[in-house]
Amino acid sequence: MSISPFTTLESPLTSSWSPTNSYPDVATWMSGYSNRLWPRDPKPQLWSKFQVWEWLQQVMDINQIDASSVPFQNFDMDGHQLCGLSYQDFIHAAGSAGPVLFHSITELKWSGQCHVELGHLELKPELDFSCSFSEVSYPPADLDVYGPSIPPIAPVASPTPSSPGEECTSYTIQQDIKRSLSRQVKKHNPRGIHLWEFIRDILLNPERNPGLIKWEDRAEGVFRFLKSDAVAQLWGKKKNNISMTYEKLSRAMRYYYKREILERVDGRRLVYKFGRNARGWRESDMTRKRAPRRRRRHIFQFGSRLEEP
DNA sequence: CCAAAGTTTCCTGCTT
DNA sequence: GAAGCAGGAAACTTTG
Numbered sequence: 001m002s003i004s005p006f007t008t009l010e011s012p013l014t015s016s017w018s019p020t021n022s023y024p025d026v027a028t029w030m031s032g033y034s035n036r037l038w039p040r041d042p043k044p045q046l047w048s049k050f051q052v053w054e055w056l057q058q059v060m061d062i063n064q065i066d067a068s069s070v071p072f073q074n075f076d077m078d079g080h081q082l083c084g085l086s087y088q089d090f091i092h093a094a095g096s097a098g099p100v101l102f103h104s105i106t107e108l109k110w111s112g113q114c115h116v117e118l119g120h121l122e123l124k125p126e127l128d129f130s131c132s133f134s135e136v137s138y139p140p141a142d143l144d145v146y147g148p149s150i151p152p153i154a155p156v157a158s159p160t161p162s163s164p165g166e167e168c169t170s171y172t173i174q175q176d177i178k179r180s181l182s183r184q185v186k187k188h189n190p191r192g193i194h195l196w197e198f199i200r201d202i203l204l205n206p207e208r209n210p211g212l213i214k215w216e217d218r219a220e221g222v223f224r225f226l227k228s229d230a231v232a233q234l235w236g237k238k239k240n241n242i243s244m245t246y247e248k249l250s251r252a253m254r255y256y257y258k259r260e261i262l263e264r265v266d267g268r269r270l271v272y273k274f275g276r277n278a279r280g281w282r283e284s285d286m287t288r289k290r291a292p293r294r295r296r297r298h299i300f301q302f303g304s305r306l307e308e309p
Numbered sequence: 310c311c312a313a314a315g316t317t318t319c320c321t322g323c324t325t
Numbered sequence: 326g327a328a329g330c331a332g333g334a335a336a337c338t339t340t341g
Contacts, residue, residue, distance in 0.1 A: 192339095194315075228329090241317080247329080252316055254331065269325075269329055 044108045047079025053205075059104045060097065070094045070101075071280075072204075083109055195252050196261050198235060199223075200274070200281050221274030221281055228270055 047055070056075050074093040075082065082105060090098035090105075193201075202209050203223055212231050216222040225231055228246040236244025253272060256262035260275040274281050 239316090244317085248317060248319090250330075251318080251332085255316075257331095264331095267325085 044079045044105060045083045047082070049076060049078050052077060052079055052082050055104070055108075056101070057201075059101055070097045193238070195235065195249070196256055196274075196278060197280075198238060199231075199253075199272075200278065202231070202234075204281065216271060218283065221278065222265060223272060223274075224268075225270040225272075 044052075044055070052075055053072060056070070056072060060070060071093070085093070085102075085105075087098075087102050090102035092098070094101050199213065202213050203215060212227050212234070213223055213225050216224050225246075228249075232244050232246040232249045235249055236242055253262060256275070257264055260277045262278065263273040263275045265271040265273050
């Protein structure tokens with residue numbers, strides 16, 4: 001059995017997520033993935049690349065931002081590099097989600113241990129924040145690992161302009177966050193992450209994939225379930241549905257054929273292939289995103305977005 | 310309240 | 326015979 005590097009991470013839910021705990025390695029993995037454990041190192045400057053990704057995913061999950069709208073590969077950096085990014089860098093790297101991410105990391109840098117949940121932001125009533133960000137889609141038991149809610153953005157947000165004369169006031173950041181979230185949350189997204197995105201994220205995160213799914217043909221997007229029941233349990237945990245089975249999960253997968261998110265792979269059990277409407281799984285997507293367009297202070301390229309199909 | 314999207318659940322029949 | 330696949334049908338949850 002492969003032991004995930006997150007064995008040391010503890011979660012109050014790890015021992016209770018499944019009545020039988022039939023997949024301890026999965027449970028361990030889950031403790032970091034969907035139980036929303038914040039990276040334990042309170043100083044973001046000390047985060048590993050993986051912790052940066054974890055932070056990224058959690059900020060987007062919590063604020064119900066469509067994960068596919070932010071190129072994770074633009075954040076292929078450790079915490080030190082992340083903390084060096086300016087407000088404009090975040091805009092370039094994450095587009096409309098940039099203000100939210102910038103605010104989150106700014107809070108973490110200053111507070112050392114808290115993270116931002118937009119539902120707790122003290123926004124002016126006249127801003128007409130119609131979306132309910134306090135309504136997170138995770139069990140309340142998960143929330144206590146986050147620590148206290150964050151104070152208002154204004155006193156601590158202190159963006160670093162990328163160039164002289166580039167002013168970023170807390171007011172404009174707050175406006176950006178408002179606009180960003182208005183755009184993001186309007187997208188119809190019934191229950192958070194989609195199944196195919198969940199599968200894709202497992203495949204793209206080998207560090208956290210303890211032999212659940214593997215690529216059969218990386219270039220063609222062909223993959224195979226190694227532990228179908230474990231993946232189903234994981235998906236069920238994600239959706240707060242303990243009765244999820246591979247049979248049900250596979251039915252949902254088959255619905256993707258019609259939408260060309262998946263293509264049929266005949267004659268091979270547990271094998272699927274990403275279709276033309278699946279985004280963000282190609283290696284070429286990632287390498288293209290990293291190619292520098294112009295000289296910047298940091299080694300990563302900002303500004304490109306994942307292609308829409 | 311309604312419609313739509315995206316599953317979830319159940320089912321029958323077929324294949325490996 | 327078990328496990329998986331295929332797809333119809335209905336129900337369900339969430340969002341706009």
